[in-house]
Amino acid sequence: MSVEVLTYIIVGITFAAYIYIGYLNRVGTTSGFYVAGHGVPAIANGAATAADWMSAASFISMAGLISFLGYNGTFYLMGWTGGYVLLALLLAPYLRKFGKYTVPDFVGDRYYSNTARVVAAICAIFVSLTYVAGQMRGVGIVFSRFLGLPIGWGVVVGMVIVSFFAVLGGMKGITWTQVAQYSVLICAYLIPAVAIAWIVTGNPIPQLALTFSDIVPKLNQLQADLGLIEYAKPFQGKGMLDVFMITVALMIGTAGLPHIIVRFYTVPSVRAARYSAGWALLFIALLYTTAPAIAVFAKYNLINELNGKTPAQVQELDWVQKWEETKLLKFDDVNGDGVLNMTGEADTNEITIDRDIIVLSTPEVAKLSPIVIALVAAGGLAAALSTAAGLLLVISSSLAHDIYYRLINPNANEARRLLIGRIMIFVAVMFAGYFGIKPPGFVAQVVAFAFGLAAASFFPVIILGIFDKRMNKEGAIVGMILGMGFTMFYIIGNRFAGMDPWFFNVSAEGIGTFGAVINFVACFVVSRLTPPPPPEIQELVESVRIPRGSGVAIEHY
Protein backbone atom coordinates (compact mmCIF):
# COMPACT_ATOMS: atom_id res chain seq x y z
CA MET A 1 0.00 0.00 0.00
CA SER A 2 1.39 3.41 -0.88
CA VAL A 3 2.33 5.91 1.79
CA GLU A 4 -0.33 8.26 0.51
CA VAL A 5 -3.18 5.74 0.85
CA LEU A 6 -1.97 4.77 4.31
CA THR A 7 -1.86 8.42 5.31
CA TYR A 8 -5.44 8.91 4.14
CA ILE A 9 -6.52 5.89 6.16
CA ILE A 10 -4.74 6.90 9.39
CA VAL A 11 -5.79 10.55 9.14
CA GLY A 12 -9.35 9.39 8.33
CA ILE A 13 -9.47 7.14 11.41
CA THR A 14 -8.23 9.88 13.73
CA PHE A 15 -10.69 12.41 12.29
CA ALA A 16 -13.56 9.96 12.70
CA ALA A 17 -12.49 9.49 16.32
CA TYR A 18 -12.46 13.24 16.97
CA ILE A 19 -15.91 13.63 15.46
CA TYR A 20 -17.25 10.71 17.49
CA ILE A 21 -15.78 12.10 20.73
CA GLY A 22 -17.20 15.53 19.88
CA TYR A 23 -20.62 13.96 19.32
CA LEU A 24 -20.51 12.06 22.62
CA ASN A 25 -19.62 15.23 24.50
CA ARG A 26 -22.17 17.63 23.09
CA VAL A 27 -23.45 20.06 25.69
CA GLY A 28 -26.67 21.84 26.57
CA THR A 29 -25.58 24.45 29.15
CA THR A 30 -23.35 27.54 29.02
CA SER A 31 -21.31 26.15 31.90
CA GLY A 32 -20.66 23.02 29.85
CA PHE A 33 -19.98 25.10 26.78
CA TYR A 34 -17.43 27.47 28.37
CA VAL A 35 -15.77 25.50 31.18
CA ALA A 36 -16.91 21.87 30.66
CA GLY A 37 -19.03 22.19 33.83
CA HIS A 38 -15.88 22.42 36.02
CA GLY A 39 -15.80 18.63 35.86
CA VAL A 40 -12.60 17.63 34.03
CA PRO A 41 -10.19 15.44 36.08
CA ALA A 42 -6.74 16.97 36.71
CA ILE A 43 -4.81 14.50 34.56
CA ALA A 44 -7.22 14.78 31.61
CA ASN A 45 -7.04 18.56 31.82
CA GLY A 46 -3.25 18.20 31.82
CA ALA A 47 -3.33 16.25 28.56
CA ALA A 48 -5.85 18.67 27.03
CA THR A 49 -3.70 21.65 28.08
CA ALA A 50 -0.65 20.02 26.52
CA ALA A 51 -2.51 19.50 23.22
CA ASP A 52 -3.90 23.02 23.41
CA TRP A 53 -0.41 24.33 24.00
CA MET A 54 1.57 22.39 21.41
CA SER A 55 0.76 23.79 18.02
CA ALA A 56 1.67 22.75 14.51
CA ALA A 57 4.80 24.85 14.97
CA SER A 58 5.87 22.97 18.14
CA PHE A 59 5.28 19.67 16.43
CA ILE A 60 6.73 20.30 12.97
CA SER A 61 9.13 23.21 13.23
CA MET A 62 10.56 23.44 16.75
CA ALA A 63 13.16 20.67 16.60
CA GLY A 64 14.28 22.05 13.24
CA LEU A 65 14.55 25.58 14.61
CA ILE A 66 16.64 24.31 17.51
CA SER A 67 18.91 22.32 15.20
CA PHE A 68 19.85 25.56 13.46
CA LEU A 69 20.01 27.72 16.60
CA GLY A 70 22.07 25.24 18.63
CA TYR A 71 22.51 26.32 22.25
CA ASN A 72 20.39 29.43 21.84
CA GLY A 73 17.40 27.25 20.97
CA THR A 74 17.00 27.20 24.75
CA PHE A 75 14.84 30.33 24.61
CA TYR A 76 12.13 28.28 22.95
CA LEU A 77 12.64 25.27 25.21
CA MET A 78 12.72 27.13 28.52
CA GLY A 79 10.48 29.96 27.36
CA TRP A 80 7.65 27.66 26.34
CA THR A 81 7.82 25.47 29.47
CA GLY A 82 8.93 27.80 32.29
CA GLY A 83 5.67 29.74 32.14
CA TYR A 84 3.82 26.73 33.54
CA VAL A 85 5.63 27.14 36.85
CA LEU A 86 4.29 30.70 37.00
CA LEU A 87 0.82 29.46 36.05
CA ALA A 88 0.82 26.76 38.73
CA LEU A 89 2.17 28.94 41.54
CA LEU A 90 0.76 32.36 40.74
CA LEU A 91 -2.40 32.05 38.64
CA ALA A 92 -4.20 28.74 38.16
CA PRO A 93 -5.32 27.90 41.73
CA TYR A 94 -6.72 31.39 42.41
CA LEU A 95 -8.49 31.71 39.08
CA ARG A 96 -10.07 28.31 39.69
CA LYS A 97 -11.31 29.52 43.06
CA PHE A 98 -12.72 32.63 41.39
CA GLY A 99 -14.47 30.10 39.19
CA LYS A 100 -16.17 31.88 36.33
CA TYR A 101 -15.84 31.37 32.60
CA THR A 102 -13.24 33.64 31.03
CA VAL A 103 -10.17 35.77 31.65
CA PRO A 104 -12.08 39.04 31.04
CA ASP A 105 -14.57 37.77 33.68
CA PHE A 106 -11.81 37.90 36.25
CA VAL A 107 -10.39 41.21 35.04
CA GLY A 108 -13.85 42.82 34.86
CA ASP A 109 -15.02 41.56 38.28
CA ARG A 110 -11.76 42.09 40.15
CA TYR A 111 -11.41 45.60 38.78
CA TYR A 112 -15.16 46.33 39.14
CA SER A 113 -15.16 47.93 35.74
CA ASN A 114 -16.73 47.20 32.39
CA THR A 115 -14.00 49.26 30.74
CA ALA A 116 -11.41 46.83 32.11
CA ARG A 117 -13.64 43.96 30.92
CA VAL A 118 -13.81 45.32 27.38
CA VAL A 119 -10.07 46.05 27.22
CA ALA A 120 -9.40 42.48 28.39
CA ALA A 121 -11.88 41.01 25.89
CA ILE A 122 -10.26 42.93 23.04
CA CYS A 123 -6.79 41.75 24.12
CA ALA A 124 -8.06 38.16 24.28
CA ILE A 125 -9.61 38.34 20.83
CA PHE A 126 -6.57 39.98 19.29
CA VAL A 127 -4.09 37.51 20.80
CA SER A 128 -6.17 34.48 19.87
CA LEU A 129 -7.10 35.60 16.37
CA THR A 130 -3.50 36.26 15.32
CA TYR A 131 -2.50 32.91 16.74
CA VAL A 132 -5.31 30.85 15.22
CA ALA A 133 -4.64 32.04 11.66
CA GLY A 134 -1.27 30.29 11.82
CA GLN A 135 -2.90 27.09 13.09
CA MET A 136 -5.37 26.81 10.21
CA ARG A 137 -2.51 27.48 7.83
CA GLY A 138 -0.64 24.64 9.58
CA VAL A 139 -3.51 22.24 8.88
CA GLY A 140 -3.39 23.19 5.20
CA ILE A 141 0.38 22.75 5.03
CA VAL A 142 0.30 19.28 6.59
CA PHE A 143 -2.35 18.21 4.07
CA SER A 144 -0.35 19.55 1.16
CA ARG A 145 2.97 18.04 2.31
CA PHE A 146 1.65 14.57 2.99
CA LEU A 147 -1.28 14.21 0.65
CA GLY A 148 -0.62 16.65 -2.15
CA LEU A 149 -3.93 18.40 -1.47
CA PRO A 150 -3.90 22.14 -2.24
CA ILE A 151 -3.38 24.15 0.98
CA GLY A 152 -6.79 25.84 0.62
CA TRP A 153 -8.65 22.53 0.58
CA GLY A 154 -6.64 21.31 3.53
CA VAL A 155 -7.77 24.38 5.48
CA VAL A 156 -11.40 23.71 4.54
CA VAL A 157 -11.20 20.12 5.79
CA GLY A 158 -9.71 21.40 9.05
CA MET A 159 -12.50 23.97 9.41
CA VAL A 160 -15.21 21.35 8.99
CA ILE A 161 -13.70 19.07 11.64
CA VAL A 162 -13.03 21.83 14.18
CA SER A 163 -16.42 23.44 13.79
CA PHE A 164 -18.13 20.10 14.27
CA PHE A 165 -16.80 19.35 17.74
CA ALA A 166 -16.38 22.96 18.86
CA VAL A 167 -19.89 24.14 17.93
CA LEU A 168 -21.56 21.03 19.30
CA GLY A 169 -19.46 20.41 22.37
CA GLY A 170 -17.89 23.74 23.29
CA MET A 171 -15.23 23.37 25.97
CA LYS A 172 -16.39 19.89 26.90
CA GLY A 173 -16.14 18.56 23.34
CA ILE A 174 -12.85 20.38 22.80
CA THR A 175 -11.35 19.03 26.02
CA TRP A 176 -12.01 15.38 25.31
CA THR A 177 -10.95 15.58 21.66
CA GLN A 178 -7.78 17.30 22.86
CA VAL A 179 -7.05 14.37 25.17
CA ALA A 180 -7.29 12.08 22.11
CA GLN A 181 -5.24 14.49 20.03
CA TYR A 182 -2.49 14.59 22.65
CA SER A 183 -2.24 10.80 22.54
CA VAL A 184 -1.93 10.82 18.75
CA LEU A 185 0.61 13.60 18.60
CA ILE A 186 2.90 12.29 21.34
CA CYS A 187 3.03 8.78 19.81
CA ALA A 188 3.72 10.30 16.41
CA TYR A 189 6.55 12.34 17.88
CA LEU A 190 8.19 9.71 20.08
CA ILE A 191 8.24 6.71 17.72
CA PRO A 192 10.52 8.29 15.09
CA ALA A 193 12.58 9.92 17.87
CA VAL A 194 13.29 6.57 19.50
CA ALA A 195 14.17 5.05 16.13
CA ILE A 196 16.62 7.75 15.15
CA ALA A 197 18.17 7.79 18.64
CA TRP A 198 18.75 4.04 18.31
CA ILE A 199 20.27 4.33 14.83
CA VAL A 200 22.57 7.26 15.56
CA THR A 201 23.65 6.50 19.14
CA GLY A 202 22.63 2.92 20.00
CA ASN A 203 20.54 4.21 22.92
CA PRO A 204 16.78 4.16 22.30
CA ILE A 205 15.81 6.83 24.87
CA PRO A 206 16.37 10.21 23.19
CA GLN A 207 16.90 12.21 26.40
CA LEU A 208 19.48 9.75 27.73
CA ALA A 209 21.18 9.36 24.35
CA LEU A 210 21.66 13.12 24.18
CA THR A 211 23.43 13.31 27.55
CA PHE A 212 25.28 10.01 27.75
CA SER A 213 26.41 9.32 24.18
CA ASP A 214 29.15 11.19 22.34
CA ILE A 215 26.73 12.57 19.73
CA VAL A 216 26.79 16.20 20.87
CA PRO A 217 30.61 16.54 20.82
CA LYS A 218 30.60 14.81 17.40
CA LEU A 219 28.03 17.21 15.97
CA ASN A 220 29.81 20.14 17.59
CA GLN A 221 33.07 19.14 15.88
CA LEU A 222 31.36 18.43 12.56
CA GLN A 223 29.67 21.82 12.54
CA ALA A 224 32.89 23.60 13.54
CA ASP A 225 34.77 21.86 10.70
CA LEU A 226 32.17 22.98 8.17
CA GLY A 227 32.22 26.56 9.40
CA LEU A 228 28.74 26.33 10.98
CA ILE A 229 28.08 27.43 14.56
CA GLU A 230 29.55 25.36 17.39
CA TYR A 231 26.39 23.57 18.39
CA ALA A 232 26.68 23.41 22.18
CA LYS A 233 28.35 26.79 22.68
CA PRO A 234 26.19 29.54 24.24
CA PHE A 235 25.19 32.84 22.64
CA GLN A 236 26.21 32.49 19.01
CA GLY A 237 24.03 34.74 16.94
CA LYS A 238 22.04 36.33 19.78
CA GLY A 239 23.80 37.64 22.89
CA MET A 240 23.16 36.81 26.55
CA LEU A 241 20.85 39.75 27.22
CA ASP A 242 18.73 39.09 24.13
CA VAL A 243 18.38 35.38 24.98
CA PHE A 244 17.35 36.36 28.51
CA MET A 245 14.76 38.89 27.30
CA ILE A 246 13.21 36.45 24.82
CA THR A 247 13.08 33.69 27.43
CA VAL A 248 11.34 35.95 29.95
CA ALA A 249 8.87 37.25 27.35
CA LEU A 250 7.93 33.73 26.23
CA MET A 251 7.57 32.51 29.84
CA ILE A 252 5.29 35.28 31.01
CA GLY A 253 3.52 35.26 27.65
CA THR A 254 2.76 31.57 28.19
CA ALA A 255 1.34 32.33 31.62
CA GLY A 256 -0.79 35.13 30.12
CA LEU A 257 -2.30 33.34 27.12
CA PRO A 258 -6.07 33.23 27.63
CA HIS A 259 -6.62 29.85 25.94
CA ILE A 260 -4.22 28.26 28.44
CA ILE A 261 -5.55 30.12 31.49
CA VAL A 262 -9.18 29.14 30.84
CA ARG A 263 -8.24 25.46 30.86
CA PHE A 264 -7.79 25.76 34.64
CA TYR A 265 -11.42 26.80 35.10
CA THR A 266 -12.47 23.36 33.86
CA VAL A 267 -11.16 21.29 36.80
CA PRO A 268 -13.29 20.45 39.86
CA SER A 269 -11.17 22.11 42.59
CA VAL A 270 -8.27 24.40 43.49
CA ARG A 271 -6.21 21.36 44.38
CA ALA A 272 -6.95 19.83 40.98
CA ALA A 273 -5.85 23.06 39.28
CA ARG A 274 -2.41 22.79 40.90
CA TYR A 275 -1.90 19.13 39.98
CA SER A 276 -3.34 19.71 36.56
CA ALA A 277 -0.61 22.29 35.81
CA GLY A 278 1.95 19.67 36.83
CA TRP A 279 0.43 17.05 34.52
CA ALA A 280 0.25 19.57 31.70
CA LEU A 281 3.93 20.42 31.98
CA LEU A 282 4.90 16.76 32.34
CA PHE A 283 3.06 15.94 29.11
CA ILE A 284 4.58 18.96 27.38
CA ALA A 285 8.07 18.20 28.66
CA LEU A 286 7.82 14.72 27.16
CA LEU A 287 7.87 16.39 23.75
CA TYR A 288 10.03 19.36 24.69
CA THR A 289 12.90 17.29 26.09
CA THR A 290 12.71 15.00 23.04
CA ALA A 291 12.84 17.87 20.52
CA PRO A 292 16.42 18.99 21.29
CA ALA A 293 17.51 15.35 21.04
CA ILE A 294 15.86 14.91 17.61
CA ALA A 295 17.46 18.20 16.58
CA VAL A 296 20.93 16.82 17.30
CA PHE A 297 20.42 13.31 15.89
CA ALA A 298 18.71 14.42 12.70
CA LYS A 299 21.14 17.24 12.02
CA TYR A 300 24.13 14.95 12.51
CA ASN A 301 22.58 12.27 10.36
CA LEU A 302 21.66 14.65 7.55
CA ILE A 303 25.09 16.25 7.40
CA ASN A 304 26.72 12.82 7.45
CA GLU A 305 24.52 11.41 4.71
CA LEU A 306 24.69 14.40 2.40
CA ASN A 307 27.89 16.37 2.90
CA GLY A 308 30.86 15.56 0.65
CA LYS A 309 28.84 13.26 -1.63
CA THR A 310 28.46 13.67 -5.37
CA PRO A 311 25.04 14.74 -6.67
CA ALA A 312 24.56 11.24 -8.14
CA GLN A 313 25.29 9.53 -4.79
CA VAL A 314 22.82 11.79 -3.04
CA GLN A 315 20.08 10.98 -5.54
CA GLU A 316 20.41 7.29 -4.69
CA LEU A 317 18.87 7.95 -1.27
CA ASP A 318 15.17 7.48 -1.88
CA TRP A 319 13.99 10.09 0.68
CA VAL A 320 16.17 12.73 -0.97
CA GLN A 321 14.12 12.79 -4.17
CA LYS A 322 10.86 13.16 -2.31
CA TRP A 323 12.02 16.10 -0.19
CA GLU A 324 13.77 17.71 -3.13
CA GLU A 325 10.41 17.77 -4.90
CA THR A 326 8.85 19.67 -2.01
CA LYS A 327 11.75 22.16 -2.23
CA LEU A 328 12.57 21.60 1.45
CA LEU A 329 15.92 20.18 0.40
CA LYS A 330 18.03 21.87 -2.27
CA PHE A 331 21.34 21.00 -3.85
CA ASP A 332 23.48 23.28 -5.96
CA ASP A 333 27.10 22.46 -6.75
CA VAL A 334 28.07 26.13 -6.83
CA ASN A 335 31.81 25.70 -7.34
CA GLY A 336 31.34 22.87 -9.85
CA ASP A 337 33.79 20.46 -8.22
CA GLY A 338 31.33 17.57 -8.46
CA VAL A 339 30.99 17.32 -4.68
CA LEU A 340 28.26 18.83 -2.48
CA ASN A 341 29.65 20.76 0.47
CA MET A 342 27.81 22.37 3.35
CA THR A 343 29.32 25.63 4.59
CA GLY A 344 28.36 28.42 6.90
CA GLU A 345 28.38 31.04 4.11
CA ALA A 346 25.34 31.63 1.91
CA ASP A 347 27.34 32.06 -1.30
CA THR A 348 29.43 28.88 -0.99
CA ASN A 349 26.89 26.59 0.69
CA GLU A 350 25.73 23.79 -1.63
CA ILE A 351 23.18 21.96 0.52
CA THR A 352 20.13 23.86 1.78
CA ILE A 353 18.02 22.11 4.43
CA ASP A 354 14.65 23.61 5.42
CA ARG A 355 14.14 23.42 9.19
CA ASP A 356 10.83 21.55 8.84
CA ILE A 357 12.61 18.59 7.29
CA ILE A 358 14.29 17.74 10.60
CA VAL A 359 11.07 16.27 12.01
CA LEU A 360 9.22 15.41 8.82
CA SER A 361 11.95 13.34 7.18
CA THR A 362 13.02 11.47 10.32
CA PRO A 363 10.79 8.40 9.77
CA GLU A 364 12.10 7.91 6.24
CA VAL A 365 15.72 8.62 7.10
CA ALA A 366 15.40 6.10 9.94
CA LYS A 367 13.83 3.65 7.44
CA LEU A 368 10.65 3.21 9.45
CA SER A 369 7.52 1.62 8.01
CA PRO A 370 5.16 3.89 6.01
CA ILE A 371 2.63 3.60 8.83
CA VAL A 372 4.89 5.80 10.96
CA ILE A 373 5.03 8.41 8.19
CA ALA A 374 1.23 8.40 8.10
CA LEU A 375 1.17 8.69 11.89
CA VAL A 376 3.43 11.76 11.78
CA ALA A 377 0.96 13.40 9.38
CA ALA A 378 -1.89 12.60 11.77
CA GLY A 379 0.21 13.95 14.68
CA GLY A 380 0.86 17.25 12.93
CA LEU A 381 -2.86 17.61 12.21
CA ALA A 382 -3.76 16.75 15.80
CA ALA A 383 -1.37 19.42 17.07
CA ALA A 384 -2.80 22.08 14.76
CA LEU A 385 -6.48 21.20 15.28
CA SER A 386 -6.29 21.00 19.08
CA THR A 387 -4.61 24.40 19.38
CA ALA A 388 -7.03 25.96 16.91
CA ALA A 389 -10.03 24.65 18.87
CA GLY A 390 -8.81 26.11 22.18
CA LEU A 391 -8.19 29.50 20.58
CA LEU A 392 -11.56 29.52 18.83
CA LEU A 393 -13.33 28.95 22.13
CA VAL A 394 -11.60 32.00 23.63
CA ILE A 395 -12.67 34.16 20.70
CA SER A 396 -16.22 32.87 20.95
CA SER A 397 -16.43 33.34 24.73
CA SER A 398 -15.01 36.86 24.54
CA LEU A 399 -17.65 37.87 22.02
CA ALA A 400 -20.64 35.87 23.28
CA HIS A 401 -20.03 35.90 27.03
CA ASP A 402 -17.88 38.95 27.88
CA ILE A 403 -19.26 41.39 25.36
CA TYR A 404 -22.76 40.17 24.44
CA TYR A 405 -23.96 38.71 27.74
CA ARG A 406 -22.07 40.79 30.29
CA LEU A 407 -22.42 44.13 28.49
CA ILE A 408 -25.06 44.19 25.79
CA ASN A 409 -27.79 41.88 27.01
CA PRO A 410 -27.41 40.76 30.65
CA ASN A 411 -31.00 39.47 30.64
CA ALA A 412 -30.38 36.90 27.93
CA ASN A 413 -31.61 33.47 28.96
CA GLU A 414 -29.52 30.30 29.02
CA ALA A 415 -30.71 29.01 25.65
CA ARG A 416 -30.03 32.28 23.91
CA ARG A 417 -26.55 32.61 25.45
CA LEU A 418 -25.69 29.10 24.34
CA LEU A 419 -26.95 29.80 20.85
CA ILE A 420 -24.89 32.99 20.60
CA GLY A 421 -21.85 31.08 21.86
CA ARG A 422 -22.29 28.46 19.13
CA ILE A 423 -22.80 31.09 16.44
CA MET A 424 -19.72 33.02 17.54
CA ILE A 425 -17.51 29.95 17.49
CA PHE A 426 -18.72 29.25 13.96
CA VAL A 427 -17.98 32.85 12.94
CA ALA A 428 -14.51 32.52 14.49
CA VAL A 429 -13.87 29.33 12.48
CA MET A 430 -14.79 31.20 9.30
CA PHE A 431 -12.41 34.04 10.13
CA ALA A 432 -9.60 31.66 11.02
CA GLY A 433 -10.19 29.70 7.82
CA TYR A 434 -10.14 32.82 5.72
CA PHE A 435 -6.80 33.88 7.18
CA GLY A 436 -5.54 30.32 6.76
CA ILE A 437 -6.33 30.37 3.04
CA LYS A 438 -5.24 33.95 2.43
CA PRO A 439 -2.62 34.53 5.10
CA PRO A 440 -1.83 38.18 5.69
CA GLY A 441 1.91 38.92 5.52
CA PHE A 442 2.30 38.93 9.27
CA VAL A 443 1.48 35.28 9.98
CA ALA A 444 5.13 34.37 10.36
CA GLN A 445 5.54 37.13 12.94
CA VAL A 446 2.52 36.05 14.90
CA VAL A 447 4.42 34.32 17.66
CA ALA A 448 6.21 37.50 18.67
CA PHE A 449 2.89 39.29 18.59
CA ALA A 450 0.72 36.88 20.53
CA PHE A 451 3.26 36.24 23.28
CA GLY A 452 4.38 39.83 23.57
CA LEU A 453 0.81 41.05 23.92
CA ALA A 454 -0.20 38.33 26.37
CA ALA A 455 2.87 39.09 28.48
CA ALA A 456 2.30 42.83 28.40
CA SER A 457 -1.47 42.85 28.94
CA PHE A 458 -2.86 39.98 31.04
CA PHE A 459 -0.01 38.64 33.09
CA PRO A 460 0.64 41.74 35.23
CA VAL A 461 -2.99 42.66 35.94
CA ILE A 462 -3.98 39.12 36.88
CA ILE A 463 -0.99 38.64 39.19
CA LEU A 464 -1.56 41.99 40.86
CA GLY A 465 -5.28 41.31 41.10
CA ILE A 466 -4.46 38.30 43.29
CA PHE A 467 -1.32 39.35 45.16
CA ASP A 468 -1.92 43.08 45.67
CA LYS A 469 -5.15 43.88 47.49
CA ARG A 470 -4.61 47.59 46.97
CA MET A 471 -4.63 47.30 43.17
CA ASN A 472 -7.57 49.21 41.72
CA LYS A 473 -9.32 49.68 38.40
CA GLU A 474 -7.49 52.87 37.44
CA GLY A 475 -4.13 51.11 37.76
CA ALA A 476 -5.24 48.03 35.85
CA ILE A 477 -6.78 49.92 32.93
CA VAL A 478 -3.81 52.27 32.49
CA GLY A 479 -1.40 49.34 32.92
CA MET A 480 -3.08 47.16 30.29
CA ILE A 481 -3.38 49.96 27.76
CA LEU A 482 0.21 51.18 28.22
CA GLY A 483 1.71 47.68 28.26
CA MET A 484 -0.20 46.55 25.20
CA GLY A 485 0.18 49.85 23.37
CA PHE A 486 3.93 49.94 23.86
CA THR A 487 4.41 46.32 22.79
CA MET A 488 2.22 46.71 19.72
CA PHE A 489 3.97 49.91 18.72
CA TYR A 490 7.42 48.37 19.11
CA ILE A 491 6.67 45.14 17.24
CA ILE A 492 4.89 46.88 14.38
CA GLY A 493 7.59 49.56 14.19
CA ASN A 494 10.48 47.13 14.41
CA ARG A 495 9.14 44.36 12.21
CA PHE A 496 7.15 46.24 9.61
CA ALA A 497 8.13 49.89 9.57
CA GLY A 498 11.89 49.40 9.68
CA MET A 499 12.32 51.08 13.07
CA ASP A 500 15.74 50.48 14.64
CA PRO A 501 15.65 48.30 17.74
CA TRP A 502 15.87 50.11 21.06
CA PHE A 503 17.36 48.84 24.32
CA PHE A 504 20.62 47.15 23.34
CA ASN A 505 19.22 45.45 20.23
CA VAL A 506 16.57 43.35 21.95
CA SER A 507 14.62 41.32 19.34
CA ALA A 508 10.91 41.88 18.77
CA GLU A 509 10.28 38.47 20.43
CA GLY A 510 11.76 39.77 23.68
CA ILE A 511 9.98 43.09 23.86
CA GLY A 512 7.01 41.67 25.79
CA THR A 513 9.35 41.66 28.80
CA PHE A 514 9.56 45.46 28.64
CA GLY A 515 5.83 45.71 27.97
CA ALA A 516 5.14 43.69 31.12
CA VAL A 517 7.49 45.85 33.20
CA ILE A 518 5.77 48.98 31.91
CA ASN A 519 2.40 47.46 32.78
CA PHE A 520 3.54 46.53 36.31
CA VAL A 521 5.02 49.96 36.98
CA ALA A 522 1.99 51.82 35.59
CA CYS A 523 -0.38 49.65 37.66
CA PHE A 524 1.56 50.32 40.80
CA VAL A 525 2.04 54.05 40.38
CA VAL A 526 -1.50 54.82 39.19
CA SER A 527 -3.16 52.64 41.84
CA ARG A 528 -1.27 54.40 44.64
CA LEU A 529 -2.36 57.80 43.37
CA THR A 530 -6.06 56.84 43.15
CA PRO A 531 -8.58 55.55 45.74
CA PRO A 532 -8.32 51.94 46.98
CA PRO A 533 -10.81 49.37 45.65
CA PRO A 534 -14.14 49.06 47.52
CA PRO A 535 -14.36 46.67 50.51
CA GLU A 536 -16.29 43.98 48.62
CA ILE A 537 -13.43 43.74 46.11
CA GLN A 538 -10.91 43.34 48.92
CA GLU A 539 -13.11 40.53 50.23
CA LEU A 540 -13.14 38.96 46.77
CA VAL A 541 -9.33 38.96 46.77
CA GLU A 542 -9.28 37.35 50.21
CA SER A 543 -11.68 34.68 49.04
CA VAL A 544 -9.68 33.72 45.92
CA ARG A 545 -6.63 33.19 48.13
CA ILE A 546 -8.35 30.48 50.18
CA PRO A 547 -9.09 27.13 48.51
CA ARG A 548 -12.17 26.23 50.59
CA GLY A 549 -15.49 26.93 48.98
CA SER A 550 -14.48 26.44 45.36
CA GLY A 551 -17.82 24.76 44.81
CA VAL A 552 -18.48 21.25 43.67
CA ALA A 553 -18.26 20.21 40.07
CA ILE A 554 -21.46 20.86 38.21
CA GLU A 555 -21.01 17.89 35.96
CA HIS A 556 -19.09 14.68 36.51
CA TYR A 557 -17.95 12.40 33.76
Next chain:
Amino acid sequence: MADEPQVNPSKGDGVAYWKANLRLIIILLIIWAAVSYGAAIFLANPFYNIKFFQINLAFWFAHQGSMIVFVILIFVYAKMMDKIDRDYDVHE
Protein backbone atom coordinates in the same frame (compact mmCIF):
# COMPACT_ATOMS: atom_id res chain seq x y z
CA MET B 1 4.90 24.46 58.04
CA ALA B 2 2.15 25.55 60.41
CA ASP B 3 3.04 25.80 64.06
CA GLU B 4 -0.44 25.64 65.46
CA PRO B 5 -3.07 24.22 63.12
CA GLN B 6 -6.37 26.00 63.67
CA VAL B 7 -9.79 24.47 63.46
CA ASN B 8 -11.87 27.48 62.55
CA PRO B 9 -10.46 29.69 59.86
CA SER B 10 -10.94 33.24 60.99
CA LYS B 11 -9.44 36.21 59.20
CA GLY B 12 -6.22 35.74 61.18
CA ASP B 13 -5.75 32.19 59.89
CA GLY B 14 -6.26 33.39 56.36
CA VAL B 15 -3.38 35.79 56.82
CA ALA B 16 -1.08 33.12 58.29
CA TYR B 17 -2.06 30.69 55.53
CA TRP B 18 -1.31 33.28 52.88
CA LYS B 19 2.11 33.95 54.42
CA ALA B 20 2.96 30.26 54.39
CA ASN B 21 1.86 30.06 50.76
CA LEU B 22 3.94 33.11 49.79
CA ARG B 23 7.00 31.70 51.54
CA LEU B 24 6.72 28.45 49.58
CA ILE B 25 6.14 30.29 46.30
CA ILE B 26 9.23 32.45 46.83
CA ILE B 27 11.47 29.47 47.62
CA LEU B 28 10.28 27.55 44.56
CA LEU B 29 10.58 30.57 42.25
CA ILE B 30 14.17 31.13 43.39
CA ILE B 31 14.97 27.57 42.30
CA TRP B 32 13.02 28.16 39.06
CA ALA B 33 15.08 31.26 38.25
CA ALA B 34 18.35 29.63 39.31
CA VAL B 35 18.08 26.69 36.91
CA SER B 36 16.79 28.72 33.95
CA TYR B 37 18.11 32.28 34.04
CA GLY B 38 21.02 31.29 36.27
CA ALA B 39 22.45 28.00 35.04
CA ALA B 40 21.41 28.26 31.39
CA ILE B 41 21.87 31.99 30.70
CA PHE B 42 23.86 34.16 33.12
CA LEU B 43 26.22 31.37 34.19
CA ALA B 44 26.30 29.75 30.75
CA ASN B 45 29.85 30.81 29.98
CA PRO B 46 31.44 29.41 33.17
CA PHE B 47 29.19 26.32 33.05
CA TYR B 48 30.24 25.74 29.45
CA ASN B 49 33.62 24.62 30.75
CA ILE B 50 32.17 22.10 33.23
CA LYS B 51 31.63 18.69 31.73
CA PHE B 52 28.36 16.87 32.49
CA PHE B 53 28.79 13.30 31.18
CA GLN B 54 29.29 13.83 27.43
CA ILE B 55 28.03 17.41 27.19
CA ASN B 56 28.74 20.67 28.99
CA LEU B 57 26.70 21.57 32.05
CA ALA B 58 25.30 24.77 30.56
CA PHE B 59 23.98 22.91 27.52
CA TRP B 60 22.42 20.24 29.71
CA PHE B 61 20.54 22.83 31.76
CA ALA B 62 19.56 24.76 28.65
CA HIS B 63 18.24 21.80 26.65
CA GLN B 64 17.16 19.28 29.32
CA GLY B 65 17.71 20.01 32.99
CA SER B 66 15.75 23.22 33.44
CA MET B 67 12.60 21.64 31.97
CA ILE B 68 12.90 18.57 34.20
CA VAL B 69 13.27 20.83 37.26
CA PHE B 70 10.18 22.86 36.20
CA VAL B 71 8.02 19.72 36.22
CA ILE B 72 9.32 18.69 39.64
CA LEU B 73 8.72 22.18 41.08
CA ILE B 74 5.02 22.16 40.17
CA PHE B 75 4.39 18.74 41.72
CA VAL B 76 6.35 19.75 44.84
CA TYR B 77 4.18 22.87 45.13
CA ALA B 78 0.95 20.91 44.71
CA LYS B 79 2.05 18.30 47.26
CA MET B 80 3.23 20.82 49.86
CA MET B 81 0.12 22.96 49.45
CA ASP B 82 -2.00 19.89 50.21
CA LYS B 83 -0.35 19.83 53.62
CA ILE B 84 -0.48 23.60 54.15
CA ASP B 85 -4.17 23.68 53.16
CA ARG B 86 -4.89 21.06 55.84
CA ASP B 87 -2.65 22.59 58.50
CA TYR B 88 -4.54 25.86 58.26
CA ASP B 89 -7.84 24.09 57.72
CA VAL B 90 -8.68 25.82 54.47
CA HIS B 91 -8.75 22.67 52.29
CA GLU B 92 -11.70 21.87 50.07
